[in-house]
Amino acid sequence: MPTVGTSKAFLRDLKKLGTEQRKHAARDAIVLFAKNPHHTSLNFERVLSRKGYHTIRSSIGERILLLKSEEGGGIYTAVAIGDHDYIYRGYFKNR
Numbered sequence: 001m002p003t004v005g006t007s008k009a010f011l012r013d014l015k016k017l018g019t020e021q022r023k024h025a026a027r028d029a030i031v032l033f034a035k036n037p038h039h040t041s042l043n044f045e046r047v048l049s050r051k052g053y054h055t056i057r058s059s060i061g062e063r064i065l066l067l068k069s070e071e072g073g074g075i076y077t078a079v080a081i082g083d084h085d086y087i088y089r090g091y092f093k094n095r
Contacts, residue, residue: 001034001035001037002033002037003034006077006078007078008079010064010078017081025057025058042056047065052068054076063083064078
């Protein structure tokens, strides 16, 4: 089973989500990913344009961006959360 940590950037994004319901959905998605990364509700997929990056769905409109450790062993860090455009365009814009 994977292990998931969080980055400071992820925690900042999480605070910006606004409602407790959205924050709770994000936390639930991470917990579910740690238990069952292939659960269909997560829609776990690789970001094809960026090595080591994956996404999971926390709600219909929001995704969590995960970075897989180069050391392997199923270690991930949640680095961002937001809508599709933010994850696939905005996050990588200056990286």
